[in-house]
Amino acid sequence: MAKLSTLFVMLAALCWGLSGGIGGVLIAEGWDSLVVSFYRGAIGLVFVLGWLALRPGGSGLASRRLWFWSVIAGLGVAGNFTFYFISISEGSVAVAATLMYCAPVFVYLVSFALRLERPTPLKWAAIAMVMVGIVLLTRIYDVQPGGVTPIGVVAGLLSGLSYAVFIFGFKYAAPHGSPQAILVIAFAALALILFSMGDADQTLAVLSTPSWPLFVTLGVLGAGLSFVLYIVGLNYTAPAVASIVAMVEPVTASLFGVVVLDESLGAIQLAGMGLILVTVTALSVSSSTR
Template structure:
């Protein structure tokens, strides 16, 4: 059961990596990061709503509260992530977002939700080393990454951790389809307050409408379904660690589609991540 849960999280992370690549692709075509974020979540909301209609759930105040918290986390994650991409690169933005395990670990220890272990610390250390090598974070300044890109990347990581905890606590009071329905409804309302409505409407008359829909399916609808099912079968820390295959997928997308070349150092980092994720999956099983 634990191994299957981690496998679902990994598959969701691959889809998220593809979503990051699609977001970068759409930004290269001139679309605003906030509009891209909105369509990712809005299409996801429609997908999750369909799931909810087939499996309705009962509502209660704790469920609504924690689902809204999860929705705030989703909104921050999507918006900050795409802004970070626009201010730097897909690989670097994905790396900064995956400081989330550090936030999750600290929050878990502070509230005594789980105990630390040498294995968890080693896994985090090796994966973080891998993402540093993969994205060459140490040369961010020379690559023209802005302060805004750094701050929003870290904000995406903190928001991701907020979603993990919001969903975990909401799941004690209801079913995942109900939690995600409220979370993505909250996301849609929040992002509607900040996007350029004229540009958002113009998407319907654009040939890029297909890519926006695909982004929502990959980056929210299907991926979040897989992720939350997997998350219920493993711990928040383990799930957030194995989900780091997302920057690997995003980097490969950048290489194959956007012609972003990978150095030997980056390939070495990718190898460290994949090996560590595999070991972690076997250990957790």
């Protein structure tokens, strides 16, 4: 069962990586980041509603705390999706995916502030290494025309911060109900927020566009199937193993960008990406094995 669960986590990370690439294709076609994010979340909502219908027991939907923290998780995932696609539009899939992978660093910083984690010299050194990796990856010291813009860098980091908000929201909601109930509330909040903020005409235009199969694929891989696989897989997968397997996401997204979108990364950027991936994974593993 443990091997199958690890496979589920790996497949979820693979789906997330592919969804970044698909989002990049849609954005290159001229679709707004908010619209792309809305459909990713809305189609995911259909999946988790089905999961809740199949397993309604212990949902906790009567709990106010469940609703509160689930809505916080929804705000986090809405920000994560939106800032991720903005970062892609202002840079590249590879850079956006790697910056989002910095989410554990934000989790640590928030945990330090809330005194949930004790800061140590080793943790601060790891965070400093990630910052160096970000500088190398984004080349913010030498921004070139057509390269990663400052907006792309900030949006990528905000996508990671938003994912950290989702993690905290989900964590505090978990004692009060089932994962499927939490995700239903979170994705419903996401859909309401992004629909109200997005371009209504473009949102409705998706329903009749030839690109609608890509939107469906994005929703299925990026929020529907992936979240179900990830939550189920985590039940029997050690956190340290899950942290390592999660590297599949930025690697897959980067390969998609290079192969399909004709993106490229220089040697310095690749070094920065490697530094970030290795350091963040080591941070996650050390935290989960204590």
